[in-house]
Amino acid sequence: MGYKQWGLHPLFEPEPGYEGEIIVEYEDDTNNDDRDKKGQDKRKRVDLTLDLRSEKRATHFGLRGRATAVIPVKSKALSALPRRSHFFNESTELVAKLFWPEEARQSEPEILEEVYKIAKDDPDVLGHVPQMVWFHKFEDTSTAITRKALGIDDAGSRVLYIIVFRKLDPITTLNW
Numbered sequence: 001m002g003y004k005q006w007g008l009h010p011l012f013e014p015e016p017g018y019e020g021e022i023i024v025e026y027e028d029d030t031n032n033d034d035r036d037k038k039g040q041d042k043r044k045r046v047d048l049t050l051d052l053r054s055e056k057r058a059t060h061f062g063l064r065g066r067a068t069a070v071i072p073v074k075s076k077a078l079s080a081l082p083r084r085s086h087f088f089n090e091s092t093e094l095v096a097k098l099f100w101p102e103e104a105r106q107s108e109p110e111i112l113e114e115v116y117k118i119a120k121d122d123p124d125v126l127g128h129v130p131q132m133v134w135f136h137k138f139e140d141t142s143t144a145i146t147r148k149a150l151g152i153d154d155a156g157s158r159v160l161y162i163i164v165f166r167k168l169d170p171i172t173t174l175n176w
Contacts, residue, residue, distance in 0.1 A: 021049045024136055024162075046134060048164075049074045050096060066158070068099040078133050078164055084116070088127045093167035100158040103142060108163060109135040135163040 011022045024046045051057070051072040059069040073096040101108065112132050119125040137159060144157035 019052065021047050023047055026136055046077045046136075047075050048078075048096065048162075066099040066101055068097065070095050070097050072096075072167070073164060075164065081133060084131060087129075087131045087166070089131055089166050089168065091167045091169070094133060094164050095167045097161075097163045097165065099161055100143075101161060103144070103157050103159050104155075107137070108161065130168055131166040133164045133166060135161065137161050 011024065025043055026046070027043060051074075054072045057069065057071045059067075073094050075094060078094060079092065109132060112129070115125070115129050119127075119129050138161070139159065141160040142157055143159070144154035147154040147157055
């Protein structure tokens, strides 16, 4: 079986020391048609340049858990997006959080959207939530694919997510 059949997305095939841009294509699912109102294809493209050699990256790998990695990232497409009005973070830097949550759980982007609704009306929350710029769920990376191929129950299967946030200032640099 090739990498894809085992849940590894082709954008992330093992290539030691890879540095460069990857392009994530995804469907704009704001409506259910294949094309928008002007007849244009709804597929969108996001450019990501992950700084895998950065000293500022944070990783947690193990036999259990989500294997979360937070990595500095650059993106022309995401940097050009308008900011949400209720965020105070003025950073132009971005970070990407890559992780493998359980598929059955409510997604982190869904939870953050609920928090953003609360933050708009609650001054105690406003300004204390990281700004999610973009996210993508790589559906074809589900560990259920591998589990089913091995005849293992797929309960607890995981899937690769990437969430891009505006970089937060370290708490040690804040003035009180």
